[in-house]
Amino acid sequence: MVFITEQEILETVGMIRSENLDVRAVTMGISLFDCSDRDPHRAAERIHAKIVQRAGRLVKVADEIEEKYGIPIVNKRVSLTPIAQVVGGDDPAAYVEVAHALDAAAEEIGIDFVGGFSAMVQKGFTRGDAALIEAIPEAISSTQRVCSSVNVASTRAGINMDAVVRMADVIKALSRLTAANDSIGCAKLVVFCNVPEDNPFMAGALHGSGEPEVSVNVAISGPGVVRNVVEHHPEASLIELADLIKRTTFKITRVGELVAREASQMLHAQMGIIDLSLAPTPAVGDSIAEILMSMGLEQVGAPGTTAALALLNDAVKKGGTMATSSTGGLSGAFIPVSEDAAMAKAAADGALSIEKLEAMTAVCSLGLDMIVVPGDIPSNSLAGMIADVMAIGMINSKTTGARLIPAYGKKVGEWVKLGGLFGEAPVMAVSQAGNDAFLRRGGRIPAPLQSLTN
Amino acid sequence: MRTTVIVTALGLDSHGLLAQVATTIAEQDANVDDVSQTVANGMFTMIMFVSFDETETTMSSLKAALEATGERIGLQISVQHENIFKFMHRI
Numbered sequence: 001m002v003f004i005t006e007q008e009i010l011e012t013v014g015m016i017r018s019e020n021l022d023v024r025a026v027t028m029g030i031s032l033f034d035c036s037d038r039d040p041h042r043a044a045e046r047i048h049a050k051i052v053q054r055a056g057r058l059v060k061v062a063d064e065i066e067e068k069y070g071i072p073i074v075n076k077r078v079s080l081t082p083i084a085q086v087v088g089g090d091d092p093a094a095y096v097e098v099a100h101a102l103d104a105a106a107e108e109i110g111i112d113f114v115g116g117f118s119a120m121v122q123k124g125f126t127r128g129d130a131a132l133i134e135a136i137p138e139a140i141s142s143t144q145r146v147c148s149s150v151n152v153a154s155t156r157a158g159i160n161m162d163a164v165v166r167m168a169d170v171i172k173a174l175s176r177l178t179a180a181n182d183s184i185g186c187a188k189l190v191v192f193c194n195v196p197e198d199n200p201f202m203a204g205a206l207h208g209s210g211e212p213e214v215s216v217n218v219a220i221s222g223p224g225v226v227r228n229v230v231e232h233h234p235e236a237s238l239i240e241l242a243d244l245i246k247r248t249t250f251k252i253t254r255v256g257e258l259v260a261r262e263a264s265q266m267l268h269a270q271m272g273i274i275d276l277s278l279a280p281t282p283a284v285g286d287s288i289a290e291i292l293m294s295m296g297l298e299q300v301g302a303p304g305t306t307a308a309l310a311l312l313n314d315a316v317k318k319g320g321t322m323a324t325s326s327t328g329g330l331s332g333a334f335i336p337v338s339e340d341a342a343m344a345k346a347a348a349d350g351a352l353s354i355e356k357l358e359a360m361t362a363v364c365s366l367g368l369d370m371i372v373v374p375g376d377i378p379s380n381s382l383a384g385m386i387a388d389v390m391a392i393g394m395i396n397s398k399t400t401g402a403r404l405i406p407a408y409g410k411k412v413g414e415w416v417k418l419g420g421l422f423g424e425a426p427v428m429a430v431s432q433a434g435n436d437a438f439l440r441r442g443g444r445i446p447a448p449l450q451s452l453t454n
Numbered sequence: 455m456r457t458t459v460i461v462t463a464l465g466l467d468s469h470g471l472l473a474q475v476a477t478t479i480a481e482q483d484a485n486v487d488d489v490s491q492t493v494a495n496g497m498f499t500m501i502m503f504v505s506f507d508e509t510e511t512t513m514s515s516l517k518a519a520l521e522a523t524g525e526r527i528g529l530q531i532s533v534q535h536e537n538i539f540k541f542m543h544r545i
Contacts, residue, residue: 004460004539006490009501012542013462013532068513070534251542258541323545 012251020224020286021252022072023259024279026062027200028055029207029215029272032081032116040094043087044101051078051105051114054214054269059110061266065259073259074221074421078106079205080116083132090127092135099139099146106145113188115205117148120195122157123444133163136170141177141185147203153193153390155397159445161387167191168383172406175375179408182416186405187338187370191386193393193400198273199329204366204401215272216264217329220256220320222249223278224285226312230294241295242315249276249319257324273328276320277365278312280340282423288312288333289342300343301352309333310363330399332365338405338418338425339370348415348426354385355431362392367400372416372425375408382406384435387445395448458487458505458536459513461520465529467498475500475531478523483510498529503536 015021035046055078062073080086080102087098099117106114117139119129136148152163171186178185190204197208200217207215229248236244256274264271280287289300292308313333321327335357337343346352354371361367367389373382386402393400407416410427417424463475472491479486484506491500506516517533524531 004536004543006501008543009460009462009539010499012539013464013534017530017532067517068535069538070532071538254542254545255538258538 015222015225016071019222019228020283021222021255022074023218023256024221025075025077025200025219026058026073026259026263027077027079027205027217027219028058028267028269029079029198029211029217030054031207031211031213032086036086036088038088040087040089040091040097044098047086047098048101048105051080051102052108055111056109057267061263064266065262069258071255071259075112077111077200077202077205078114079200079207079217080114081207081209082116082118082120084119084126084128085209088128090131092131092138095132095135096139096142099135099143102146103143111145113145113147113202115147115149115202116207117146118150118206120151121163122151122154122160124160125163133166133170136189137173137177137185140174140188147188147205149190149192149195149204149206151192151195153394155194155394156447156451158447159193159387159390159394161439161445162442164191164387164390165379165383165439167386168379171382171404172379175406175408182418183375183405183408184418184422187403187418187422190401190403193390194398196329196399200275201277201279201330203403211272212270214269216260216267216269217272217275218256218260218263219275219277219279219329220252221279222252223280223288223291225252226278227285227287227291227294230291238311242311245312245315246319249316250323253320253323257326260326271326273326274320274324275329276317276327276331277329278316278333280334280336280343281421282339282341284341287340287342288335289340289346293342299349299351300346301356305356306359306363309335309360313364330365334365334369335360336366336370336403337428338372338416338423339421341423344423344425347428354428358388358392361389361400362396365399366403367393368402368404370403370405370422370425372405372407372427373430374412374427375406375410377406377430380434380436380439381430383439385430391445395450397450456505456507457513458503459516459533460536460539461502461504461531461533463498463500463524463529463531465498467493467496468528471498471527471529472500474523474527475502475520475529478519479504479516482506482516482519484516
């Protein structure tokens, strides 16, 4: 018999009612290896059928858990085996057809997003990889729910700079094709280093080759809860603050663990991982930037921001890892500019620069995430930004990603409204110094010494 | 198998709040196993442990009835399975 105190009951209710505590996503990972077919049309049909068959009850189950525990489950998603590993051939049109099949399946089962229109090219391209990457602009711009990611670097392989350059062109093309909607297509495409194979967050979710047939991965949330705790202890020393954050994220993660256990059982799937990331939304109070401000920074971007973020990120992991033995995914604080209203304001006020965000990437989760840059940014500047983020991931043996949005037709300082959870952000300035000669060299940045661990 | 849920009610105090919540639970054929209630600075806080089996009521029916009562009498009422509280604070 577990004894529950009144204080614990009221704390739980308060977290959900007043501090936006929710489960950010329940993501079902589905292996597609048995959907392979020489005929891409048939492969698309088989993939569609398998998603509908395995994830058909996902939304219903998530809704039942939400009602039972009174905890909102914001997103229901599906992640898939990287499509370039399932569908062969070198015809980009075939991959666009597959993307449409994914979109149709996602709509049919009522999920928010489906991830896995992906390729792993850190060491080089297969014919399928190259065709899928070529298909990304049309595939993403002509679908609603499909998300794409391309892993161009790893600590073991180095950085495939040819892929980096190609991805910059893909992002620019996607920006053009979705210009009417403030280039929103770019929000559904991530370029990764060390991509995790069990990440429940979009746009980068995929179901890696080492994963089981079907799994359930859960993304926790709760910046509002952490901010509240920090705000109520203005006199706490940094050691005390770290302890408070650990205690709080322990509780948040326990909720994720409960939801993951129950959802996997109800869906007859293997329980996958709990992603310990604190993920903001544009809602007031649901912000990583506001946590950092509650710690004592006037605005994000102030000197000391990277140190404060390092403390936060580490405490989140320590608290979370006590609460579950199934950590995974990205597991770190997110710093997406457009999805975090206080972060976007700091950028607009000139307190937060891209260079500072890059430094912050070294100590937290995703990287240069949801950053809006001028629509006319040269491809090589975009490629250079991606390469810098990849280098941080490669050298530090961690996941980093770039989700950059060149806002077509927009200049520095103009605002871009992406809508919903994507939020809004100002166009940020990028250094105009050239890098053409560096990128023209092509090839791969070799794997670092850190790769030789055996 | 009996399901135990925890009903929490928060709001400005007035006469008869506990009675009205308890009446709704009785109308739903569920049982109040335990209750605690305090009023501090005019704020009413109540926690009830309520149980039922499938022949008596369902989670969704109890929840809808209590939320309707809460709206009528000015209370924020939550109905949550006990496991979220057991799970959240301890391993």
